[in-house]
Amino acid sequence: MQSTASHTKAPGKSHPVVTEDQYFSVSPLMLLADNAALFSVYLRQGNNFVLYTHAGEMFTHRHKQRLAENGVTEVWLKESQRHAYTAHVEQHLGNVLADDSLPAEARAGALYGIASDALQDVFAQHGAGALPADTARRARQLVEHIISFLKVPNGITALGRFIAHDYHSWTHSLNTTFYTLGILQSYGLPDESMAHIGLGAMLHDIGKAEIPSSILLKPGPLTASERQCINTHPLMGVARLAQTELPQTTLNCILFHHEKLDGSGYPSGIGGTAIPLAVRAVTVADIYDALASERPYAAARPPFAVLQLMRGEMADELDMDVFKNFVLMLSNAGLTKT
Ligand SMILES: [Fe+2]
Structure with a gap:
């Protein structure tokens, strides 16, 4: 306000x-x-x-x-x-999130707001080349906060209510992280693996900062060469992180998040189980959030319509087991009604 x-x-x-x-x-x-x-x-x-x-x-x-x-x-x-306030809350976010005397909604609001502001900083580094090492550390800390908060009773529901559907690279990145970790909660992975995957989800589109905004935000259809340019963003993302020590799982999420199960994706055209589970989860989360959000070239679609599209037209491209877990997570958290 x-x-x-x-x-x-x-x-x-x-x-x-x-x-x-x-x-x-x-x-x-x-x-x-x-x-x-x-x-x-x-x-x-x-x-x-x-x-x-x-x-x-x-x-x-x-x-x-x-x-x-x-x-x-x-x-x-x-x-x-505002910047001083954001830094204050980000620094003490662990205390705020662990404070059981605060309602889950207040803690979720702080987490979403702070993570969104922090990621806005990260994505503002447009055309900046290599990502500074402390940026990856900051992102990793946010991922750890999200992992802990998703374990709080009703944490998913509380956090889900703050999901913004006006598309920005930073809100999309945050929403994708939240959905990916939500999907994988039922797979019983250790926290360390979840952190690696969450970081990959958070940084999956970091290569887009190297793509000209005139192409990225073009309201009309893309030409073949513009499409080709956008399709370089997974590789660009990994290149931006070449100087940063990151687990392979994190890099896989960035490099392969546009691969499809039927081999029709990019940049490699790998398919089936050659695409790791973590990546398949990021892909489902990424597509859902993109279609459910208002973008420069497309209106936001209602959640139910997006899920129908994913289950119908995209059934050969997506891991349907992962997709079912996603639907279950959304439904349990009451996030399919808006
Ligand atoms: Fe992408």
Whole structure:
């Protein structure tokens, strides 16, 4: 939520009242107590934003408690300090997610929001060549948070409700990770394997940053050479990660996520069981999220219509066992109704 306001002095408050700026609201539950936050916290009174704690000041348990006692459910931060807030929550995300006193929805919202912001940073490195090593580490940490959160009772349902269907490379990457890990939950894989696969799902389209936006976002049909250019993105993705030490499973997900079971995919045309299970899961997750999302060249389709298409026209291309697990996961989590 955003608001712009010009301000007068708030009645009965000694704190200075800020001048024109943009603000966004967050739940006070997301602010870690006993921490010197690098952003200021404001309370809203009508159209005025009143300073509650300064950037750099200790945000104490008492500060947090007073908000709860007064029934304050949202506090306001300046847009210009959003990055500091995101870094704050990302750094403490493990504590937030493990806090059983917070409702699952609040924790899911924090996880989706932070992961989405972090991935937006990653995908903003357009045409940047090799991906910095700390980016892969940051992505891996997000994957680990998602794996833990999916084990929380109703975690899948809570997280699924935040899935954004307006297509951006970063939301698509996050949604694909979530769906892939959701599918594979029933396969009983160790957490370490899940982390490798989740990282592959998260970075599966990282090669698209090397494709010109004029082709990537072209609203009309692609020419043969434009299609050829887009089809290089799996290889480009692996090339961008050549300097980063990553497990083969992760690289397989990036390189082979457009391969099809019937051998009609790219870049290699491998098929059947030559495509690892992890990759087959990423492919199902990737296709579902792409078709269910609004894209520059295609409207979003309702979940049920996408599933019908996948089970019908795409039946020879996709692993139907993986697909069935996906449908079951969506259905158990109540995510097929919208
Ligand atoms: Fe792709």
